Amino acid sequence: LSEGGIVGELPGEFALIARHFRPLAGPEALGLGDDAAVMTAPAGRQLVIAADAMVAGVHFLPDDPADLVARKLLRTNLSDLAAMGATPLGYLMTISVPLDTPDGWFANFAAGLAVDQAVFGLSLLGGDTTSTPGPISLSLTILGTVAPGTALRRSGARAGDGIWVSGSIGDGALGLLAAKGELADADGYLAGRYRVPQPRLALGQRLHGIARAAMDVSDGLVQDLGHLCRAGGLSAEIEAGAVPLSPQARVAGMLPLCLTGGDDYELLFAVPSAREAALRDAAAQAGIPVTRIGHFHAGPPVVVVRATDGSEMTVGSGGWSHFR
C-alpha cells in the first residue's frame, strides 16, 4: 500500500490462526487477537485446571488422522476433569508442528476440535502455534468447574472400600497394537478406543458423595491403582476375572496387557459398600457401566492381582512411565 512501508497483510502464522482456530474460540478468547483471554470465573464454583502433552510417535501414531489426534488431545484432558468430577469450561492449546505441515492438516485438526467442542460443551480460549524441527508436539490446558469442596481426589479411600472401574479396561493398549497392524481388529473397535477415548464426565460429575477417591486410568490399571493405594495408605486386591473387558478384548486374550497397558481413560474409584446402590443409580443416570473389581485393605501400598483360582498373578511392574 505504501512504498517502503509495511503492507498490512497477515503473516502466515496469523492467517493460519484466523482461518482454522478463530472459529473455535469463545468470547473470552477475544478473537485470539490479544495477548491473553479474559474471563470471569463462574460465580459460586471452583476452577479445576489440568494440562497434558501429546507427542507424535509417543502418544499417537505419526500418521493418525489429524482430526482424531485433536480429539484425543482434548479428550485425554477432559478425562482429567472427569476424574475430578468437574464440568468443562474451556481450553488453551499450543501446537508445535514441522514447517512443511500442509494447511489441510490444520483444517482437519480444527475440524476434530469443533466436533468435540460441540459434544462436550467447551470452547477454545487461547494458545500458540509454532514450528518445530521435530515431531508434532501438542499441549492442552483444560479448565473446568466444580461446586466448592466437591472435587474428587485420589486420597480418601478406606480399608474395605470397593475398587470400581467404568466401562471396559485394556481396549486402549490393545487398540494401539491394532492401530499399528499388530493385532486383528475386524470392526476397528479397538483402534477406535485408542484413538478417540471416551472421557467419563457424566459419571465423574455424579460421584461426589459416592466415591471416596477417584482418578482416571491413563497409565495402566495396575499402576494407576498403585497411585490410589499410595494416596490412601492402603493395599489393593483385585480379581483379574472381575475386570470388565470388551468382547473384542476377550477375543484378543491378552489379559496381562489389559491390566497394565495405558490409554484406557476410564474412571477408577473407591466406593464403600453402603453407597453401592447410589453408585448404581448414578451410573444408570450417566449411562456408563461400572464394575467392582476388588477391595482396598489396610496394609502397605501394594496391588495384588488374583487369578480365578485365587493365586497371585504376576503382571510386572506394569504401566506406562516416561522416565524410569
Place this chain on the structure above:
Amino acid sequence: LSEGGIVGELPGEFALIARHFRPLAGPEALGLGDDAAVMTAPAGRQLVIAADAMVAGVHFLPDDPADLVARKLLRTNLSDLAAMGATPLGYLMTISVPLDTPDGWFANFAAGLAVDQAVFGLSLLGGDTTSTPGPISLSLTILGTVAPGTALRRSGARAGDGIWVSGSIGDGALGLLAAKGELADADGYLAGRYRVPQPRLALGQRLHGIARAAMDVSDGLVQDLGHLCRAGGLSAEIEAGAVPLSPQARVAGMLPLCLTGGDDYELLFAVPSAREAALRDAAAQAGIPVTRIGHFHAGPPVVVVRATDGSEMTVGSGGWSHFR
C-alpha cells in the same frame, strides 16, 4: 513387598515430578498428585489466561542452560500478562524431553523456575512430563488476574495517539546473534536479554486509564505494531531515530534488525497526548523507562518507518512468523 504383587515404588516419571516439581507447587496443585488443580478464583477479579510454547532450536538454543530456558519460558508468558495489565497468579507447564535427559537438567530447570516464582510471586499449579524422540518441547499456560474491565487490549488506539515502547528495542534479536557467537557481546548483556527477558508487569499494571491499546513486542517491533494498526484500523508512523536502543545495540549498529527482530518482550502501547504526564508518573513508579517513537494516523493498516532525514526506510516485511 509382596511376591507377585506390585511393589509400591514410584515409577521414574512420578519420582522425578515429586523430586523436582512438587517443591514448586502451590496449595491449589494438591501436591501435583491428583488429576488436576482445584482453585477458588480471587473474588472481584477477572482471570487472564495465556499459553506459549518453546521448542529447542526454535525459541532457545539446544545448549542453553536449563535454568535460563525455564526462566525464559515463564517470562515470555509473564510478558503476555504484562501486556494485559494483569497480576500473576500461577501456571501449568508441560515438558517433553528426550528419554536420556539427565536428572541434573530437571534440577536446573526447576531451580530456574524457583528463582522466578519468587521474583514474580506465582506458583506451579500442574502439568505433565513426557518423553519425546525430538527436541525439547515446552508449553506453559499462565493465569493472572485484573480488576474487572481493566484488561489492556490491542484494539482501541485512535488517530493522533502516541506510539510508546518500554525499555529498549532490538536487544533480543541481537542477543540471539550474540548467543550463537555471531556478534561481539563483551559484557554478555545482549545474550542475557535474549535468554532472560524482562516482563514489564509493573508498567502494564499501571497502564489502565492511560494506554488505549497495548501488546508486548515478541515477534519484532514493526510486525507487532502492524497488529495494533489492524486492531485499531489505523496507520502508524514511527521515527527510527526515536526507537530506544541500549548502548550495546547502538554499538552493534544493526538498526533494521532491531526494528524487526523478535524476543524483545517490551510493551508497545498507544497513549493520547493528554495522558502523557500520567504515563510518565506510572513509568517512574514502575521504574521502567518509556519512549514515544511515533504516532497513529487515520488510514490503512500500514507501518511507515522514517529515517532521520524524513525518508521512508525499507525494513522488509519484518518480524518472526512460524508459517508464511
